Amino acid sequence: MPTSRPKRSYHHGDLRRALVDAAWQLVRDGGLQALSLREVARVVGVSHAAPYHHFPTRGALLDALAEQAFTGLEHAQRVALGDLTDGPQMLYAIGRAYIDFAREHPEQVLVMFRARAEDEGASPASLIEIGERAFAQLFDVVSTCQQQGAAPQGDTHELALAQWSLVHGFAKLWVEGPLTVMPSYANSFERLRDALLHGVREGWSAQARQTGAGVRSEN
Amino acid sequence: MPTSRPKRSYHHGDLRRALVDAAWQLVRDGGLQALSLREVARVVGVSHAAPYHHFPTRGALLDALAEQAFTGLEHAQRVALGDLTDGPQMLYAIGRAYIDFAREHPEQVLVMFRARAEDEGASPASLIEIGERAFAQLFDVVSTCQQQGAAPQGDTHELALAQWSLVHGFAKLWVEGPLTVMPSYANSFERLRDALLHGVREGWSAQARQTGAGVRSEN
DNA sequence: CTCCAATCTTGTCGATGTCTAGATGCTGCG
DNA sequence: CGCAGCATCTAGACATCGACAAGATTGGAG
Numbered sequence: 001m002p003t004s005r006p007k008r009s010y011h012h013g014d015l016r017r018a019l020v021d022a023a024w025q026l027v028r029d030g031g032l033q034a035l036s037l038r039e040v041a042r043v044v045g046v047s048h049a050a051p052y053h054h055f056p057t058r059g060a061l062l063d064a065l066a067e068q069a070f071t072g073l074e075h076a077q078r079v080a081l082g083d084l085t086d087g088p089q090m091l092y093a094i095g096r097a098y099i100d101f102a103r104e105h106p107e108q109v110l111v112m113f114r115a116r117a118e119d120e121g122a123s124p125a126s127l128i129e130i131g132e133r134a135f136a137q138l139f140d141v142v143s144t145c146q147q148q149g150a151a152p153q154g155d156t157h158e159l160a161l162a163q164w165s166l167v168h169g170f171a172k173l174w175v176e177g178p179l180t181v182m183p184s185y186a187n188s189f190e191r192l193r194d195a196l197l198h199g200v201r202e203g204w205s206a207q208a209r210q211t212g213a214g215v216r217s218e219n
Numbered sequence: 220m221p222t223s224r225p226k227r228s229y230h231h232g233d234l235r236r237a238l239v240d241a242a243w244q245l246v247r248d249g250g251l252q253a254l255s256l257r258e259v260a261r262v263v264g265v266s267h268a269a270p271y272h273h274f275p276t277r278g279a280l281l282d283a284l285a286e287q288a289f290t291g292l293e294h295a296q297r298v299a300l301g302d303l304t305d306g307p308q309m310l311y312a313i314g315r316a317y318i319d320f321a322r323e324h325p326e327q328v329l330v331m332f333r334a335r336a337e338d339e340g341a342s343p344a345s346l347i348e349i350g351e352r353a354f355a356q357l358f359d360v361v362s363t364c365q366q367q368g369a370a371p372q373g374d375t376h377e378l379a380l381a382q383w384s385l386v387h388g389f390a391k392l393w394v395e396g397p398l399t400v401m402p403s404y405a406n407s408f409e410r411l412r413d414a415l416l417h418g419v420r421e422g423w424s425a426q427a428r429q430t431g432a433g434v435r436s437e438n
Numbered sequence: 439c440t441c442c443a444a445t446c447t448t449g450t451c452g453a454t455g456t457c458t459a460g461a462t463g464c465t466g467c468g
Numbered sequence: 469c470g471c472a473g474c475a476t477c478t479a480g481a482c483a484t485c486g487a488c489a490a491g492a493t494t495g496g497a498g
Contacts, residue, residue, distance in 0.1 A: 012445085012446080015445085015446090036484080036485060036486080037485080037486070037487090038484075038485060038486080039484095039485095046446070046447085047446065047447045047448070048447090048448090048485090048486095049446080049447070049448080049449095049487085049488085049489095050445080050446055050447075052486090052487075052488085053444075053445055053446070054445095056487095057486080057487080058485095058486065058487095113391070113395045113396075113397070123396070123400070128400050131397060132401060135397075135401075152418075152421075154414070154418075155414070157403055157404070158410075158411060158414040158415070158418070159418070161389070161392075161398075161404060161411060161414075161415070162385065162389075162414070162415050162418050164388065164392065165384075165385050165386075165388035165389035165392060165415060166381065166384050166385045166388055167384075167388065168388035168391065168392060169383070169384035169385055169386065169387035169388025169389070169391065170380070170381075170384035170388070172332070172387065172388065172391055173380075173383065173384060173387060176332045177332075177342070178332070178350060179380075181342070181347050182347075182351060182354075184376055185376070185380060191377075192377060192380055195373070195374070195377040195380075195381070196377070196380070196381050196384060199371075199373075199377070199378070199381050200422075202371075202426055203419075203422025203423065203425065203426055204422065206422065206425035206426045206428075206429050207421055207422055207425045209425075209429075210425050210428075231476085231477080234476085234477085255453080255454060255455085256454080256455070256456090257453075257454060257455080258453095258454090265477070265478085266477065266478045266479070267454090267455095267478090267479090268456085268457085268458095268477080268478070268479080268480095269476080269477055269478075271455095271456075271457085272475075272476055272477070273476095275456095276455080276456080277454095277455065277456095439498100440497100440498085441496100441497095441498090442495105442496095442497085442498100443494100443495095443496095443497100444493105444494090444495085444496100445492100445493080445494080445495095446491105446492080446493075446494095447490100447491080447492070447493090448489105448490090448491080448492090449488105449489085449490085449491100450487100450488085450489080450490105451486105451487085451488085451489105452485105452486095452487095453484100453485080453486090454483100454484080454485075454486105455482105455483095455484090455485105456481105456482090456483095457480105457481085457482085458479105458480085458481085458482105459478100459479085459480085459481105460477105460478080460479080460480100461476105461477080461478065461479090462475105462476080462477070462478090463474100463475095463476085463477095464473105464474090464475085464476090465472100465473090465474090465475100466471105466472095466473090466474105467470105467471090467472090467473100468469100468470090468471085468472100
């Protein structure tokens with residue numbers, strides 16, 4: 001669907017947004033390969049060189065998409081956390097938000113982590129920064145868990161990275177296909193996701209109860 | 220492996236292998252984008268259409284690469300396991316093999332999990348099968364851990380998938396870039412890897428000691 | 439109202455994936 | 469030994485793509 005803007009003759013008026021919208025549609029339908037600047041221009045109804053006045057290269061358009069996607073992920077995580085205060089609950093919520101985001105918007109995951117897979121060009125600083133911001137949310141949750149005695153007392157960076165790896169790996173395995181073609185796993189998304197997330201909670205609290213003295217979570 | 224076949228005239232003699240080798244080199248140097256059938260042909264020294272007599276499409280060449288890569292991963296995991304019999308040691312060994320394989324051969328990881336990222340075409344059955352074989356090694360290790368009381372007694376599929384997700388996620392985060400650009404993590408590969416793997420071992424055994432009665436690992 | 443700069447178009451170049459037709463030479467059969 | 473079939477390789481062509489250059493158009497600052 002084109003934008004609701006009335007079609008102007010020569011100057012589009014909101015071409016940049018229209019290009020981004022069309023680009024998402026293309027990636028959604030046919031993957032990264034299906035995204036070409038010329039096709040985007042064709043969908044929007046402008047000439048094949050028009051996009052170059054808004055994105056100097058194809059990679060720049062993809063970077064813009066990635067920035068949108070990271071923003072969306074951060075928002076999804078913030079919504080999922082809501083006003084929770086219990087560490088394990090927050091950990092489950094943010095992990096589930098990450099995984100569900102990936103399942104519901106696989107094309108956004110494709111775009112977010114395309115870094116070395118496609119271009120070898122370095123990502124712009126703004127993109128790196130917003131990615132780190134999304135991860136910082138997880139870091140804070142893990143830190144909260146530690147403070148509440150629901151996680152081992154080790155290096156928070158290591159713990160947070162472990163949780164990120166777990167959740168990211170599951171999401172990627174699902175999005176990229178391997179899990180969807182293995183009969184043992186294909187039709188059990190919710191069950192596997194919750195087993196994963198609850199496993200972490202129990203593993204961490206079991207460790208915390210053994211090694212750590214001090215505060216306890218009420219779980 | 221008889222590779223040296225000096226037939227240079229019209230029929231190459233071992234063109235398929237030469238194409239695959241050249242393809243690896245290209246992906247190693249410039250990522251998936253740098254792999255073009257024409258460039259491969261150019262490197263090998265044949266005409267631009269010659270590869271089509273061995274790979275019906277670009278994706279077919281990538282599938283062949285992926286098959287090689289999965290075989291290599293399976294081999295690396297088998298070597299790492301060696302004749303270990305202690306569950307936790309096996310779990311560490313196979314996880315470390317996976318992660319190190321990804322770090323040492325990032326281009327192979329790119330090719331292995333390119334599924335939906337590039338082509339939307341379904342992977343051939345042979346590729347799926349060999350991927351499952353590599354995962355089956357992990358499944359067996361997890362099962363061994365359970366039998367030795369070094370892991371919770373739940374569904375082995377869920378546990379194995381959790382371990383796969385963890386290790387795969389870490390490997391992907393490293394290979395795809397996010398970790399290498401975050402200053403908190405960039406220069407600590409071995410430390411983070413071992414923290415990750417030991418964390419699983421301790422989490423699982425802590426859970427097993429609490430919930431499970433029965434066998435114990437000597438760790 | 440004028441004029442400039444941003445925006446958009448047309449035209450072009452080199453590169454790529456894939457198809458078709460034709461050239462070449464290995465190999466098995468007489 | 470010779471020859472014919474067939475897999476292999478080459479040459480050419482077409483559509484598409486990213487990217488650049490030069491010209492057309494227009495909104496808005498002065």
